[in-house]
Structure formats: C-alpha cells, structure tokens
Amino acid sequence: MQRILIIEDEQDIADLIGFNLQRAGFEAIKAHDGISGTEMAMRERPDLIVLDLMLPGRDGYAVFRELRRDPRTAAVPVIMLTARAQTEDRIQGLEAGADDYLTKPFSSKELILRVQAILKRTDGPPGSVDFTYGPFRFDKNSLRFYLDNEPSDLTATEFKLLLFLCERAGKPQDRNELLRTIWGYSDAAHSRTLDTHMKRLRQKLGEHGSWIETVRGVGYRVVKTDE
Numbered sequence: 001m002q003r004i005l006i007i008e009d010e011q012d013i014a015d016l017i018g019f020n021l022q023r024a025g026f027e028a029i030k031a032h033d034g035i036s037g038t039e040m041a042m043r044e045r046p047d048l049i050v051l052d053l054m055l056p057g058r059d060g061y062a063v064f065r066e067l068r069r070d071p072r073t074a075a076v077p078v079i080m081l082t083a084r085a086q087t088e089d090r091i092q093g094l095e096a097g098a099d100d101y102l103t104k105p106f107s108s109k110e111l112i113l114r115v116q117a118i119l120k121r122t123d124g125p126p127g128s129v130d131f132t133y134g135p136f137r138f139d140k141n142s143l144r145f146y147l148d149n150e151p152s153d154l155t156a157t158e159f160k161l162l163l164f165l166c167e168r169a170g171k172p173q174d175r176n177e178l179l180r181t182i183w184g185y186s187d188a189a190h191s192r193t194l195d196t197h198m199k200r201l202r203q204k205l206g207e208h209g210s211w212i213e214t215v216r217g218v219g220y221r222v223v224k225t226d227e
Contacts, residue, residue, distance in 0.1 A: 002119060003027045005046040007037030007063065008081065009055050013104075017050060020108040021115070034058025042072050048115060049073075053082040053093070064096055075143070077118045077156055081106070094196040099157050100183070101193075117184030118157075133166040134225050135208050147208065157182060158201050162222075165212065170224030172215040194219075 004026050008014040011032065018028035029044060031037035034055040041049060041063075049067070053060030060080060067073040077099040082089065093101045100114050131138045137146040138159065145154045145162075154162065161182050165173060179185060179194055198220060202209030211223050 001027045002047040005041055005049045006030045008052040024112045034063045038063050038066050041067055049078045051078050051080050091196055138163050165222040169222045172218045172221045175219040
C-alpha cells in the first residue's frame with residue numbers, strides 16, 4: 001500500500017484528504033505544521049506528499065526546500081496545496097520544483113486523480129531498462145538520469161517528460177498530448193504547467209537545453225541526431 005503524507009494545518013481538510021485517499025486504497029499519514037511535517041517526511045519516506053503552503057512553524061516553501069535538500073526525500077513527489085489562486089503563485093510553486101499544484105477549494109476526486117497520475121509516472125517506465133539519446137542516458141528502473149555520463153538531478157516528472165520527447169526525437173509533440181501523457185489531464189488552464197517544467201528542464205540541462213525545441217503552435221520536440 002502506497003503511503004501519502006498530508007502536511008496540512010486545517011484538521012478538517014487534512015481529515016477529508018486522508019479519508020478520500022484511504023477510500024482510494026492509499027495509506028494516509030498526517031502532520032499539522034511545517035516542522036513536524038518535515039520530520040515525518042524524513043522519518044517515514046512516503047511515496048508522495050500533499051503539502052499546504054500556509055503552515056505554522058515553517059511555511060510550505062521552506063518545507064519543500066528542506067525536503068529537496070535531504071537525500072531521503074529529494075525524489076519524493078510533492079503536490080502543493082494552497083488557498084492562493086493567482087497564476088503567479090501556481091507558477092512559483094511549479095518553478096520551485098513541485099510536481100503539481102491545487103488551489104482550495106478543490107475536488108477530492110481531482111486530488112485523487114492527480115495523486116494516481118503522479119505515482120503512475122514515478123514507476124519505472126516499461127520497456128528496456130536503459131535508454132540513451134545523444135548526451136542523455138535514462139535508467140528507467142531507478143529513474144536516474146545522466147548528462148554526459150554524469151549523474152544529474154531530475155524530478156520524476158522531468159525525467160518522464162524528457163524521456164518521452166527523446167524516444168520520439170525529431171517529431172513535434174502536441175502540448176495537449178504531453179499534458180495528458182505526463183500529468184494525466186489536459187486543458188488550457190494547465191498549459192503553463194508544461195511551459196514551467198520545460199523552462200526548469202532546459203536550465204538543468206545547461207548547454208544541452210537547446211536540444212529541446214519549441215514548435216510554435218504545436219508544442220515541443222527534441223532535435224534529431226545523425227547517430
């Protein structure tokens with residue numbers, strides 16, 4: 001049974017999320033402030049964290065930064081949860097490296113679907129264990145990524161996104177198809193989610209970020225090599 005940590009200071013919201021996660025077949029554990037949530041995450045090493053941003057003791061962004069610095073929790077996917085609905089807040093959360101972002105009030109069904117989609121894409125992709133394209137090497141079994149044969153830190157979402165493009169190199173991939181495949185949903189409101197992840201991915205690839213091309217009016221593609 002996959003374990004989900006809910007870090008949420010509002011007891012009723014935490015209980016509602018936990019109840020729905022348990023109904024969906026997950027084990028739910030809860031913390032109600034930033035400090036205990038950070039400690040619980042490192043101790044329990046959950047499969048996914050639902051993280052509220054407005055927390056007592058230590059706000060959600062500080063918790064997230066601490067989780068990403070610690071090797072025990074660096075790869076744990078995080079859904080940020082907040083009452084802030086402005087686009088800038090959502091983009092800030094995604095640029096920080098969150099896997100997804102939900103604003104209150106939210107549908108419990110939507111939260112469950114997003115949890116399931118994230119956990120599905122963090123499983124090792126099917127097929128051969130190793131895939132190499134140009135300077136990129138993907139270990140599908142462990143979700144480790146190597147750039148020019150050196151380990152490079154990608155989130156599970158970034159790993160899946162770049163792998164998907166590399167396996168279809170040279171062919172433009174439609175924005176909506178990328179959203180459906182990687183995030184499990186597709187609509188105009190979440191188009192910025194894809195752009196934000198692409199921006200972070202290019203930054204992490206450094207000089208190789210130019211291998212990802214924007215195809216105007218369509219989406220993105222990885223350049224075709226002659227190898």
